[in-house]
Amino acid sequence: MNSGALSWQSILSLVLIAATCGAALVWINEITAPRIAAQRQEQARALMRSLLQPRQQIELKTVADWRDDILSACTDWWLIRVSEDGYAGPIELLAHWQPFDANQPGRIKLRVLKHLETPGIGDFIDHERDNYLPDRDGATVAQWQAADALSGATVTFNALQRAAATVAQRLDSETRATFCSGKESLTTTGAIE
């Protein structure tokens, strides 16, 4: 190795090594990116199917694509993608919102699409590892806000609370009216808390 202070040859060597590393990463990314995107889409689709009932799954096939992170056949279910800041980075969530009637608040199911939370502490939000989120399926926003925080994982828990609130805010009556304009609503409209 070259010893002593950094000479211009050393700096050139460093730049060349960094550029080679960068080029290698770009090349591998170009090869793997389409496959990774396909895997992520399949994961999201499987998650969506697991959240919807059989009838709703049939309706899902009639829906073209996500619009502003919202997907719905304008019936009695809504899927919303939300992202909240967790302890170690953004937590991407898929929320299923089901309004019943005007007198009852809508109920939420949350699942995590991607997270970077600490294993053993904040990864309880991963439904593959822990039943924390499946056990809270059907909770209302009010129930989420009243839930006890988890000691040691407060930041992660707060992110879930914010996600539940965001879902309710995103799906106000105006948004739903805009989203479903031109479509015949098939069911009752639920009240948003």
Added chain:
Amino acid sequence: MSTFKRGVLENNPAWAQLLGLCPLLAVSNSVVNALGLAIASGFVLLGSNLTISLLRHRIPDVARLPCFVLIIATFTTITVMILEAFAFALYLRIALFVQIIVTNCMILGRAESFASRQPIGAAILDALGTALGFAIALLTLGGVREILGYGTLLREMDLLFGDAASSWTIELTNSATLPLALFPPGAFLLAGLLFAIAQGLARRKPRATEDPNQLASEAADRNNETRA
């Protein structure tokens, strides 16, 4: 070949040097997880040792550590991308511990103490030996934890080898013998026991050429025989 053998046995990164224990203990709750991490670590170790040895005359001494970390980080990121693309289900389980390979002392240690000072051939042999040694430690611990924790061996191998491997599972017991084995405390206890066994076995047969007392004794015997 002694370079290779040293990495596998005497200088085994896990049980002789106690390096890379964080991913070792965290991921080794089944053979498939352990194998995934072993392959990922081996790839990064081989790639970084090869590259660092190849560039050893070009890397400035004063900036060698950032260079090593840059090279190791590049190989780690490549490994993460390949794992996410081709073994997505396994990636979801062990991704975090593959990402922290970049800070694994075992890899940085081999880069600093060996690859940066040796020719390519020796660096590759060292990487292969160290990777195999780490893999043996991971797979042994993974196998024992899976048997005790799940009562099976080679479960969920389809995560790594595709659907055809789903039938490789060997059912050994009807229920888990020691569920604690799947959790971090169990991992610590079992790793401690396994490392103690490995150390014990290694000390039972010390290499004559490396034991100074034995060398002196053998030399004295030879002198006596000559005189006789």
